[in-house]
Amino acid sequence: MKRTKIAHLLQSGAVNTTVNVRGWVRTKRGSKGVAFIQLNDGSTIHDIQIVVNLETLGEECVKNAHTGACLSVIGTLIASQGSGQSVEVQATEVVVLGEANPEEYPMQPKAHSMEFLRENAHFRPRTKTFSTVLRLRHGLAFAIHKFFHDKGFYYLHSPIITGSDAEGAGEMFRVTTLDAKNPPLNENKEVDFSQDFFGKATNLTVSGQLEGEIGAMAMGDIYTFGPTFRAENSNTARHLAEFWMIEPEMAFYELEDNMELAQEFIQYVIRFALENYADDLKFLDERLAKEESQKKAEERSGMGLIEKLRFVVDNDFKRLSYTEAIEVLKNSNHHKKGKFQYNDIKWGMDLQSEHERYLVEKEYKQPVILFNYPKNIKSFYMKQNVNEEVGKETVRAMDILFPGIGEMIGGSQREESYEKLLKVITDKQMPMESLWWYLDLRKFGTAPHSGFGLGFERLIMFVTGMSNIRDVIPFPRTPKSAEF
RNA sequence: UCCUUCUUAGCUCAGCUGGUCAGAGCACAUGACUGUUAAUCAUGGGGUCCUUGGUUCAAGCCCAAGAGAAGGAGCCA
Numbered sequence A: 001m002k003r004t005k006i007a008h009l010l011q012s013g014a015v016n017t018t019v020n021v022r023g024w025v026r027t028k029r030g031s032k033g034v035a036f037i038q039l040n041d042g043s044t045i046h047d048i049q050i051v052v053n054l055e056t057l058g059e060e061c062v063k064n065a066h067t068g069a070c071l072s073v074i075g076t077l078i079a080s081q082g083s084g085q086s087v088e089v090q091a092t093e094v095v096v097l098g099e100a101n102p103e104e105y106p107m108q109p110k111a112h113s114m115e116f117l118r119e120n121a122h123f124r125p126r127t128k129t130f131s132t133v134l135r136l137r138h139g140l141a142f143a144i145h146k147f148f149h150d151k152g153f154y155y156l157h158s159p160i161i162t163g164s165d166a167e168g169a170g171e172m173f174r175v176t177t178l179d180a181k182n183p184p185l186n187e188n189k190e191v192d193f194s195q196d197f198f199g200k201a202t203n204l205t206v207s208g209q210l211e212g213e214i215g216a217m218a219m220g221d222i223y224t225f226g227p228t229f230r231a232e233n234s235n236t237a238r239h240l241a242e243f244w245m246i247e248p249e250m251a252f253y254e255l256e257d258n259m260e261l262a263q264e265f266i267q268y269v270i271r272f273a274l275e276n277y278a279d280d281l282k283f284l285d286e287r288l289a290k291e292e293s294q295k296k297a298e299e300r301s302g303m304g305l306i307e308k309l310r311f312v313v314d315n316d317f318k319r320l321s322y323t324e325a326i327e328v329l330k331n332s333n334h335h336k337k338g339k340f341q342y343n344d345i346k347w348g349m350d351l352q353s354e355h356e357r358y359l360v361e362k363e364y365k366q367p368v369i370l371f372n373y374p375k376n377i378k379s380f381y382m383k384q385n386v387n388e389e390v391g392k393e394t395v396r397a398m399d400i401l402f403p404g405i406g407e408m409i410g411g412s413q414r415e416e417s418y419e420k421l422l423k424v425i426t427d428k429q430m431p432m433e434s435l436w437w438y439l440d441l442r443k444f445g446t447a448p449h450s451g452f453g454l455g456f457e458r459l460i461m462f463v464t465g466m467s468n469i470r471d472v473i474p475f476p477r478t479p480k481s482a483e484f
Numbered sequence B: 001u002c003c004u005u006c007u008u009a010g011c012u013c014a015g016c017u018g019g020u021c022a023g024a025g026c027a028c029a030u031g032a033c034u035g036u037u038a039a040u041c042a043u044g045g046g047g048u049c050c051u052u053g054g055u056u057c058a059a060g061c062c063c064a065a066g067a068g069a070a071g072g073a074g075c076c077a
Helices: A006-012 A114-119 A128-150 A209-219 A255-276 A278-293 A305-314 A322-331 A353-364 A418-427 A432-443 A456-464
Strands: A018-030 A034-040 A048-053 A070-079 A087-098 A202-204 A221-229 A242-251 A318-321 A368-374 A394-402 A406-413 A449-455
Touching: A006 A018, A006 A048, A018 A048, A018 A087, A034 A070, A048 A070, A128 A221, A128 A255, A128 A278, A128 A456, A209 A221, A209 A242, A209 A432, A209 A449, A242 A255, A242 A456, A255 A278, A255 A305, A255 A368, A255 A394, A255 A406, A255 A449, A255 A456, A278 A305, A318 A322, A322 A353, A322 A368, A353 A368, A353 A394, A353 A406, A406 A456, A418 A432, A449 A456
Parallel strands: A048 A087, A318 A368
Antiparallel strands: A018 A034, A018 A070, A034 A048, A070 A087, A221 A242, A242 A449, A368 A394, A394 A406, A406 A449
């Protein structure tokens, strides 16, 4: 008999039909004559209740239906006599496809700590919270493709292995087939990468942006969406060594167009989640409310998860130039009372996360777009603003800051002038030879263009309300941790 | 990488000033119960107190080193 997914079963409500459901046991309970099994197959957050009449079917058939076991159940979908659910399956046949020895199976029908679940990442998707996160992760990925596709953007597959070491976004993972114990050396006693697989030193990509610009300078609007890798030894709830990034790159976009697109994009995908994953979000909303109620009053965010998402969808993000932001910080009571750890606020400094958090969480209480940053603290490829006083040069960069997350998006208008870009590269003593093709884009048919990068996991964190980035990716990669 | 904290039963944790301190709840097993919703009730099994070394008459508790984890910082997305 053909299997019906639980999501479909609950939606159709076709009572008095015979169905076959298959899934994993959440809990089993019951008395002498009847057993109740909560079965879940991942298709929805909701379980289906299986009712087993032990007198007619015998106790043996559910003896091994412990938490975690996989079952195939044939039965009749009926209106439930109980109050916890509207329909249930009155079983006529229960087959245990895969047992789960309760003495050894680590998952239990109770709340586990997120740490424990990370250590059991192979069973983690069987929990309510994590399967909900995974459904939303899928939904958001789909929404991202839909948003860009509907706008006429092309999905460009930037390389995972890169020979370019000039992206400057962070420490890189070396990719090599050379013998780690005994690598070939050149005259200078350095590793001779000319003998390596690619004939040169290669790494895992830290960003697809530079390749994205190649796409934009021919296809107009493109986006990349793939894994990126940073070998930074950062141990925080907001960083991963392997994470997914979305990087659109658009020809003929100025910084303002870039900011507009970024806001529209975030609002679109969040609206998509609200419209298509209401049940999952409701569960996360309640979960977060429970968590919040245990916090001290001053640490509470004051808004529920769904409320927060609606707010972001319905309101324009606050736009603020870096220079204005410095003024706001300087004039804040927080600063005057010396409450910032780095309280010496002056133009030209890189904003610390406490400053960003103050702006987003205390001053404006909404997403904030900061733009026009000092040239000296930003990347080489960003376009410089014109007519500025000496020592106060800025570039057309923008960051979008989110409450609880920090930087969600970093982007800029790119320098399209060959001469200006060449000068910056020379001044910064960057390796010209690996950037020849990047410079060629300016030499031949250059155009104003812009783009940004969005950390997919940080978006998922915001939408799900999860507080640790390791809990929004199936297989987190962090320093000292690559199990599974 | 730095700072702080943590590591006791399968899980979540308690364990006071170093001296009946090997404990609870849940889970699990067995039994009871005619429809349960984290079912309930009774009984039971279950421990390298992270590791190593030290102090002490005596260490789960104090000290040192190591391992792992969490939170914060830096870096960033």
